[in-house]
Amino acid sequence: MAGRPFKVRDEPDERLLIEAAKVDPRRFGELYEHNFDRLYAYVSTRVRDRSEVQDIVSEVFHHALENLARFEWRGVPFIGWLYRIASNAIVDHAKRAAREQCGDPPEMSVEPDTREIEQRAEVFQLVKDLPVEQSKVIVLRFVEEKSIRDVAKEIGRSEGAVKQLQFRALQNLRNLLGEEHA
Amino acid sequence: MPESDLIQQLDQAVDAMLRGETAPRMGPEVTALVQIAGHVRALPDGDFRASLKALFMDKAVKLSKALKEKDQMTTATATVNWIPKGFHTLTPYLHAPAEAKIMDFLRDAFGAVEKFRVPTKIGTIMHAQAQIGDSIVEVSEIPDDYVAPRATSLRTYVQSVDETYRRALAAGATSLYEPVDQSYGDREAGIKDPAGNVWFIARPVRGDNYKHPGLQDVAPYFFPHGAAAFIEFLQKAFGAETIGRHESPEGLLYHASLKIGDSIIGMGEAREQWPTMPGGIHYYIPNVDEVYERALAAGAKSLQAPVDQPYGDRYAGVIDSQGNYWYLATHIKDVEF
Numbered sequence: 001m002a003g004r005p006f007k008v009r010d011e012p013d014e015r016l017l018i019e020a021a022k023v024d025p026r027r028f029g030e031l032y033e034h035n036f037d038r039l040y041a042y043v044s045t046r047v048r049d050r051s052e053v054q055d056i057v058s059e060v061f062h063h064a065l066e067n068l069a070r071f072e073w074r075g076v077p078f079i080g081w082l083y084r085i086a087s088n089a090i091v092d093h094a095k096r097a098a099r100e101q102c103g104d105p106p107e108m109s110v111e112p113d114t115r116e117i118e119q120r121a122e123v124f125q126l127v128k129d130l131p132v133e134q135s136k137v138i139v140l141r142f143v144e145e146k147s148i149r150d151v152a153k154e155i156g157r158s159e160g161a162v163k164q165l166q167f168r169a170l171q172n173l174r175n176l177l178g179e180e181h182a
Numbered sequence: 183m184p185e186s187d188l189i190q191q192l193d194q195a196v197d198a199m200l201r202g203e204t205a206p207r208m209g210p211e212v213t214a215l216v217q218i219a220g221h222v223r224a225l226p227d228g229d230f231r232a233s234l235k236a237l238f239m240d241k242a243v244k245l246s247k248a249l250k251e252k253d254q255m256t257t258a259t260a261t262v263n264w265i266p267k268g269f270h271t272l273t274p275y276l277h278a279p280a281e282a283k284i285m286d287f288l289r290d291a292f293g294a295v296e297k298f299r300v301p302t303k304i305g306t307i308m309h310a311q312a313q314i315g316d317s318i319v320e321v322s323e324i325p326d327d328y329v330a331p332r333a334t335s336l337r338t339y340v341q342s343v344d345e346t347y348r349r350a351l352a353a354g355a356t357s358l359y360e361p362v363d364q365s366y367g368d369r370e371a372g373i374k375d376p377a378g379n380v381w382f383i384a385r386p387v388r389g390d391n392y393k394h395p396g397l398q399d400v401a402p403y404f405f406p407h408g409a410a411a412f413i414e415f416l417q418k419a420f421g422a423e424t425i426g427r428h429e430s431p432e433g434l435l436y437h438a439s440l441k442i443g444d445s446i447i448g449m450g451e452a453r454e455q456w457p458t459m460p461g462g463i464h465y466y467i468p469n470v471d472e473v474y475e476r477a478l479a480a481g482a483k484s485l486q487a488p489v490d491q492p493y494g495d496r497y498a499g500v501i502d503s504q505g506n507y508w509y510l511a512t513h514i515k516d517v518e519f
Contacts (some may be wrong), residue, residue: 025245032235036226044224054230058237065238065245123221142222148193155403166196167189170215173222 007033010019014078021068028065031078039082041120045113060086119177126176134169137162187213192219199223213225251340264512265466266494268297271443273318275462275509278332280306280323280378287375288312288319290353292338292346292400313400314338320464333378334461337403337448339385339393346383347371356380363387366428366437395444397446402463404449405456406504408434412449415502416440418480420465420473422447443467460505470512474498477508493517 017034021027039060044053063085064071071081127135133155140151141162148166152159188211195205195216200223205216265271278284278336285307288294302308302491306323315338324330340346343361350373351357357382358372370384385392393399405414406412416422425446426439435451443466452458467473471488477500478484485507494517498510 022273023249025242025249028293029235029239032238036231040226041221041224050224050227053224054227054234057232061234061238062241065241069275076323114196120221120224123218124225127222127225138222138225139228142200142219143198143225143227154259163189165194167215170192170218170222173218177218 241468272445273435282377317400398461405452
């Protein structure tokens, strides 16, 4: 379903969330939960290294929390503001890395692929909907980057069973993604 | 292709991806799954997500506390009372020559307690507050060439007229008349203090209370020329309410009581024995700008347009037709001296 907008689940009234967090920053937790996957997806499509992605996501949320009072609702979603902060942070990181390596900063793509980001964010959410064993294999294999043998040992299954769980998990995610966009 | 082959191909592609290598060319079904695997590979670490949130919540709690404190401070500033603690709406303001040592007289005659004093460079009093009973009397010792009202007239209610009268004379006052039971029910004496201010010292002849209900212990007493017009001015400018009035058969005002805010002032038409003695009156109101405009519209002259003062009042001044200086003020913030 190329080009279809990302279907947001249980969209709360973001404007109310922002106003509430401005008055009481403790409400920022709701904004964090609501935007984490999309921000993480955005950063991870542009930065490969996991620890660098984490650093940038952390920086963006810190900046957003500290500067929330300055955010004015003008019809642009909050995530757009986070993307802008993230974009600047990514450029800063790249420049810093280039300086440390005495090279030129890499060319950054200014316009991210929105469809890819939103699809990725949705995959992040859908992993939670997988059967427990499948989501466990996904985490061990992709987040912790363990070999099939190590995963098999950890969950007490055969290597063949783990490969099958990996296959089923990705198949399910593809199907769920298709359903979301159907 | 059998499913077992697809499973094997996918795993090879995932292996290559995790090693950062280009995946071998696959059929469309495996390619579609590899694309999903590309997203899954970026899956956020659950521990990272949770610990980052915990970090934010900690920071958010601190920010929330800081905001609340700021809010409380703003509220405190916004809700500062327009009249400082201890003041009535009207407070007599005496301008006296330094040599009269008026603060000493107030202490010795009326038992005044000095609350506050700002001295000038030469040691005289720029501004002082003396507490007498439930009232404050303000004092400024001024040089001869300073333009301001001089001796004025006041009324004070005391526990013992005779005792206070004696103490006043001992403190340097001159007698205007000895204590006497007046026909209007007060025992009363008249004195002139060393600065020339006239004091009517009184208490009701009957009853246990040393003063009539609603009166403050010290208040201005006016002798205007043309009392009727002066009352009209007070009504228009300050919203004064007449609560008592005694006139001669010819219409001469012997005495009137008017309420302004929580203060009750007295007055009688100026006559030979009691000439006009304009004075200073410190007048607290909730909105100084509005009262200043009303006073000018009612015929007063401007002494000072409203201005914020460093001591925490917004202040304006007007002079009425009798020459009284009304120091209008709204307290806007508490200032530590």
